[in-house]
Amino acid sequence: MIALEERRCDPNGLAAELERIGGRLMMLFVTPSAEGAHELCAIVRADEAVLRLRVSLGGNSYPAVTPRLPAAHWFEREIHDLWQIVPQGHPRLEPLVVHGPEEGEVRLPDEERLEHRGAERLSGPGVFVIPYGPVRSGVFEAAQFLVQTGGEDVAYCAQRLFFKRRGAERRICEVPFELAVLVAERVSGTSSVAHALAFSHAIEALAQTEVPERACAIRRVLAELERLYNHVEATVRECEDASLSVAQAQFAALKERLHRLAGAVAGNRYLRGVVVPGGTRIELDATAADLIGSTLREWERDWRQVLAVLLRTDSFLDRLVSTGPLSEQDARDFACVGPVARGSGVDLDTRRDLPYDDYGRFDVARQSDGDAMARMEVRFQEVDSSLELIRAALGSLAPGPARAEIGRFELDAALGAAESARGETLYWLEADGPATLRFCKLRAASFVNFGIFNRVFDAQVLTDFAFIEHSLGLSPAGCDA
C-alpha cells in the first residue's frame, strides 16, 4: 500500500513548490467538494516518498503550473475542460478532452495553435496537412494525427485524442466497488489486469486489507502474462510496418498462443474477470500452473528463435534505429512512464518503486538511446524478465485462500498503482462512508505518453510514422477513459 505524505499548499505557490520538490508529477486533478469550493490535488513522486499536495481553490482560476512543469500540460487542459477552472498563463489552453460542437469534424491546424514546442506553423508553396484519423486505414483505434509536411519531412505532428471518452471515472463511482473493478478492466482492454490491479490496490488501501500470499503470486502470473502479449503485439506491429510478412505471421502466432493460454487459465483471452479487490477469483490449481509452465517453456524456445532472426534482419533494424528519438530530458520533463521512459534512460518501474503483490527484487530493463529500437529492446528484455517472474511466481504458490474479504473503508482516500505493459497505471479513489466511492480519478500510462507524441518527430520522415507510433505502444482507449 502506498503511504502518502500530505501537505497543504497555497494556489499561488503551487508551481514554485512543485519545482522545489522536483520529482515526477504523477497526477494533477480537481476534487469536487459538496460546499462548492473545489480542491486541486497534485500527486508527486519525490525521492522515496509519494506526496499529496492539497490546494484549496478560492475562485475559478489559479496560476498555471505548466510553464514551470511541462508534465502538467495535459492535466491542466483537462481541468480547464471539465471544471471550467482556468490555469492562468497556460501556454495552450484549448479543448483537450471535450470535443467541440463540430464533433468529429476534421480540424485543420489553422484552428490549432502550433506554437507549442516553439515550432512555428509552416506556410509556403507545397506545405500541406495530412489529417489522419479518427477513422484510419486499417484496423486501428480512433485517434487523429495532423501531420504537417512539405512532402517527405514531418514538420510537425499534432495528436488529437479523446474521441473514445466513455466516462469510466464516473461509472466507477456509480456502482458497488465489487462491480466497479469490471469497469476498470474495460478502460484499456489490453491492459485489463493492470487496471484491475491498480483499482484493487486502491480499494485494498482504503479498507487496509492485506491480500493473501497466494493471491499475490497469482496476480503476478496474470500481470506478467498480460505484459508478454502486449510486448509481442508491439513486435507484430513493427514487423508489419517493415513489411516482414513471415516475421509478422510468426510473432502473431506467438501472441495467439498466449491468448489461448489466457483463455484456458482465466476463461477470458484478455484475463478479465479474475482480479478482484482482495485477491483473485481463480485459485490456479496445480493443473493450471503446470499448463502455464509447460506452455511458456515451449513458447520461450520459439520466441527466442524468431527474435534472434529478427535481430539479424537489417531491413528491420534500419527502420528502427535512430527513428523517433525521445531525449532523456523530454522523458523526464513530461513525466513519461513505462518502456517509453525506460528506452530514454529513465530508471523507473512501478513494480519496484511502489512495490505491490510481493514482486520482490528484479532488474529494471533500461536503454539509453531513446529511439524506437531502444523502446523495443526494453520490451525484449522485459519479455525475459516476465517469463522469469512467472516461473518464480508459479514456484511460490503458497497454500491458502486466494481472496480476502474487503472490510469497511478505514481511510477516506487512497492511491492504487500498477505497472501495465505501457507503464504506470494509477487510480485515485475517495471513499464516502464504509463501502461506497464518491470520487475516482484514473490515469492510464498512455495519458502521459501520448502527451509527447508531437515531440518525437524531429528530423523524421512520413514513412517513419507507423514505426514511431507503434514503438510508443499507446492505447487511445486508456488515454481517453
Added chain:
Amino acid sequence: MIRWLLRGVAHRRVTTRYPRVEEPPPGGFRARALLDPDGVGDLDAERCAAVCLPDALTLSESGHLRLDASRCIGCGLCVDASRGSALAMDSGYELAATSRERLVVGDGAREADISPRSLAGPFRRSLHIRHVDTGSDGAVEQEIAALLNPYYDMQRLGLFFTATPRHADVLLVTGPVTRPMEAPLRRTFEAMPEPRVVVAAGTDACSGSIWTAPEVLGGVDRVLPVDVYIPGDPPTPIALLHGLLLAGGRVQEASPPRLEREGAA
C-alpha cells in the same frame, strides 16, 4: 531474407478448419451467461440481477428474470451468486445473431417470433470489410487483427480488410459509439456503396453494455441499421469469423441464451 523464407516454409499448418470443422473453446471459457427462465427460484433472482453490471440480467416487477446476451460481458458473477442451477456459463464461440431480440430469453422475450434473417444476397462468396472504432476498449481491434494470423487466416474464406469505405461491403463497428465518433461513423457508412452490411462487433457495440454516461450513445443501432450483432467481451476471433460469415449468409445464427436442462419442463 533467406532465413525468414526457411522459417516460413518449415512451419507445420496451424490454421483452423473453421467453419467446416468446429473449433472447441477451452473448458471454463466464459463467453456469456445462459438462463433457464422457467426454473428460477425467487431466492436467487434478486441477488443475481443485482450483481450484473451491464444490466444484461434484469428482474421484472412480476419477479421474472430476463437475460439479454447482447449486454452480457461474460463476467460470470451472476452464476457465482446463484444458488440454484437456472444460470450457467456458455463457453461457445458462435454468438452472433441478426437481431437483438434473438439474443434475449425470459420475461417479455420474443425470440420465438423472430425468424432468422437471410442475408445471403450478393455476399455469399467474398466480403471486403471496413472497420471503424467508435469507443472500444482496444482489445476488439486486436482480436480483429488476429483474424489475419496463421491460426485464423480469414483470407482463406474470402474475407478481406479494405482501407477505403468505397470498396467495402461490410462496416465492422467496435465500441458503444461515443458522441465525437457519431459523425465519422455516419460519414463512413454513407461513403459505402450499396448493398452494404453493418456488423456490430463486441458487447459494447451491440448494446452499449456497461457504458451509461451521456458521452455514449449506447450501441451502433442507435445510429445505423445493424444487420449482425456479435456479442463478446471482446468477441473471440472465431466469434468474429462466425459473425462475418453470417453477414454473408454462410452460417446459421446463434441460438438464444437459453439454458437447456435435462429433466426440465
